[in-house]
Amino acid sequence: MSLSVDIEKKLGGFSLRVQLDTDDAITGLLGASGCGKSLTLQCIAGIQxxxxxxxxLDGTVLFDSERRIDLPPQQRRVGFLFQQYALFPTMTVVQNIRCGAHALPKxxxxxxxxxxxxxxxxxxxxxxxxxxxxxGQAQRVALARMLAARPRLLLLDEPFSALDAHLRDQLQPQLRTLLQQVGRQTVLVTHSRDEAYRLCSRLCILEGGTAVRTGPTKAVFADPQSVAAARLTGCKNLAEARRLDETTVEVPAWGIRLQTAAPVPQDLCAVGLRAHYFHPRTAANRFAVQPAGSMEEPFEWCLLFRYAGQNPGSDALWWRMPKEKKPAQMPAELGIASQNVLLLTRP
Known part of the structure; x- marks a missing residue:
């Protein structure tokens, strides 16, 4: 099963431009609220x-503006699970599920x-x-109603947004197992990088209506390529940078030069350093630092610091670690391996 999407849509002052080709079992659309994730699903389903x-979809043209093809939603055989599930409140569980199968022979x-x-x-x-x-029960009923229609493609719009954190963590592996059992290709909308990483083998990151990075999920996290994608995948430390040579970049706001493992692209615009990758004993990219505060989380500490030559007006950097690894005081120097320097070529 394969899905190919190449569309543009203007809605008021908002412009959507998405290109996506996937044959993965679960593809995630990751982005902040208002970036066009749900609108993309609605276009695939025929609602917009x-x-x-x-x-x-798998060789069937659902929409083609040049050929004037626009299959109505009921002919696309696409199942859509809305954020609030949209169950009929006066119907029982059986009646709700039966509604999903209404197009089948009695x-x-x-x-x-x-x-x-x-x-x-x-x-x-x-x-x-x-x-x-x-x-959790309501979510399963909504899924049952959707699957009863025998869809070829499942579209899940923030399927965990109506659930508390504990239930969300419980249901995510259950949903993944269920989707593997039913064997339907799925596109899942989420604003949670953790949810995307756990559930999706392929990822499309949207920013301001545009797909800024698409690829296998682990590859997107390892090499986000744009500032927007780095931020959405959880990178806390981002700054403008310029290329000095094939393996050296300068970061003016931080007052440092970083050595990189990957070749520095000519069109480099920024770098990212993930908060978990700093270490006081790492020899590469090792610079003097000064403490700038700390934040305790349930299971981790975030120590804030600035480089010794850093612009005083720039944001402090984050160093995140498990609670048992927290040092008694901020080390005099911190390093980060050259392969952990994210090279970003787009805003």
Whole structure:
């Protein structure tokens, strides 16, 4: 199963420009609120019509502006799970699931409904209404209703946003297992880098309506390529930089020069240093530092520091570590390995 999306859409003052080609089981759309993630899903599902472009699902053209193809949502065989699940409040669990199978022959609806109840472990809840369900139960009912329609592609729009943190952590591995069982290609929208990393084998990062980085999830985290992608994947330390030679960059705001393992691109604009990668015994890129504060988290410490020659008006850098690794005082120097310098060529 493959999905190809190349679309543009203007909505008020907002412009969406997305290119995405994937045959991965779960592809994530990662970005901040308002970046165009949900709008992209709506265009794939046929809820919104792009201004131009093309959408192809496993060889079937869903939309093509030049050929004037625009299949209606019911013909696309795409399942859409909304953030709040959109269950019918006056219907029971069974009735909600049966609604998903309404396009199937009558004789098949009941068997499909029973199949979904067993698959989603909803036995004993059949006669309950949405208001009587927990958040996790409501999510499973919404998934069952969507799967009952036999979709070829699943679109999940922030499927954990309505759940508390504990339940979210419990349900993420369950959802991944379920999606593996049903064998449907999935596109999942999230604003959480942890959720994207755990669930998605491929990632498309959106910033201001534009896809700024696409690739295998681990590769995107290792080499985000843009400041926006580095920030969205959790990099705390970012600064403008300029290329000095093939393996040296200068960071004026920090007052340092960094050696890199990868060749420095000619169009370098910034660097990123992830907060977990500093170490007082690392010999590479080792500079004098001065303490600038600290923040305690439930299981980690964040020590803030500035380089000795750093611009006083620039932000302090973050050094994050497990609680048991916190030093009694800030070391005089910190280093970071050359392979851990992120080279960024776009804002």
């Amino acid at each position: 019509r792009p201004d131009r472009g093309r959408i192809v 004789a098949e609806r009941e068997s499909v409904t029973r199949e979904m109840i067993a698959l989603l472990h909803l036995e004993g809840l059949e006669s309950l209404r949405p208001a009587q369900l927990s958040g």
